[in-house]
Amino acid sequence: MEDFRANLAAVRVRIAAAAQRAGRDGDRVRLLPVSKTVPEDRVRLAVAAGCAQLGENKVQEAKRKHVNLADLGVQWSVIGHLQTNKARDVAAFASEFQALDSIPVAEALDRRLQAAGRGLDVYVQVNTSAEESKFGLDPTDVPGFLRQLPAYTALRLRGFMTLALFTDDTERVRQCFRLLREIRDRAHDTDPDLIGPGELSMGMSGDFETAIEEGADCVRAGRAIFGARATPNDMYWPTPAYKETAR
Ligand SMILES: *Cc1c(COP(=O)(O)O)cnc(C)c1O
Numbered sequence: 001m002e003d004f005r006a007n008l009a010a011v012r013v014r015i016a017a018a019a020q021r022a023g024r025d026g027d028r029v030r031l032l033p034v035s036k037t038v039p040e041d042r043v044r045l046a047v048a049a050g051c052a053q054l055g056e057n058k059v060q061e062a063k064r065k066h067v068n069l070a071d072l073g074v075q076w077s078v079i080g081h082l083q084t085n086k087a088r089d090v091a092a093f094a095s096e097f098q099a100l101d102s103i104p105v106a107e108a109l110d111r112r113l114q115a116a117g118r119g120l121d122v123y124v125q126v127n128t129s130a131e132e133s134k135f136g137l138d139p140t141d142v143p144g145f146l147r148q149l150p151a152y153t154a155l156r157l158r159g160f161m162t163l164a165l166f167t168d169d170t171e172r173v174r175q176c177f178r179l180l181r182e183i184r185d186r187a188h189d190t191d192p193d194l195i196g197p198g199e200l201s202m203g204m205s206g207d208f209e210t211a212i213e214e215g216a217d218c219v220r221a222g223r224a225i226f227g228a229r230a231t232p233n234d235m236y237w238p239t240p241a242y243k244e245t246a247r
Pocket residue numbers: 034036057079080163203204205206220221222223224236247
């Protein structure tokens with residue numbers, strides 16, 4: 001538990017420093033710890049160390065932990081691509097879904113949520129890296145997508161989420177984050193009623209400082225808190241053949 005406390009504190013220091021560089025208040029950047037692949041006994045220690053909300057990429061794993069750790073009252077955020085046939089599970093236990101990228105998924109979630117009398121915070125995932133194999137809406141499809149969302153009244157839109165390009169080239173990573181901010185700003189100008197608080201969820205352990213400099217309101221950090229994973233990233237999202245590094 002002391003290790004987790006130290007890791008969380010170290011990440012918060014990095015967040016505060018990045019925010020300060022950008023003239024922002026680090027306390028207003030939400031840290032979402034990502035516990036994927038971390039077994040329940042270690043997750044318990046992390047919760048004891050102060051993690052009240054946890055991100056999971058895969059619904060199956062999130063659901064299992066939700067059940068096994070029910071006594072802890074953790075809020076679960078599903079941050080990975082969802083198939084419509086898993087919408088029922090997300091609607092049943094998640095407090096947040098960060099990877100909304102299709103109307104069929106919005107429709108399926110809304111139907112289940114209405115039946116359960118629940119609401120769900122959602123972020124629209126945008127593909128800002130132009131990698132064909134990555135999940136998320138094409139930037140040009142965002143305005144039309146936003147106009148359709150109000151029909152699904154159980155979904156509370158909080159903003160936009162993205163994964164940057166996987167490269168050590170910070171400038172190219174920055175371009176992805178900047179694009180998400182521009183998409184949000186444009187939507188704010190044309191359709192301010194459609195974007196909710198218009199938050200930006202962007203940045204992971206390897207790039208969250210850059211994301212904060214570009215305006216991230218929520219950063220999703222796994223390895224910086226839980227340590228390295230044995231499972232490669234392409235278990236979680238399709239990676240392009242030209243992937244430069246295995247960040
Ligand atoms: C795993 C994951 C993260 C966290 O990645 P780290 O490199 O461990 O910080 C962030 N976002 C998504 C969607 C993830 O699946």
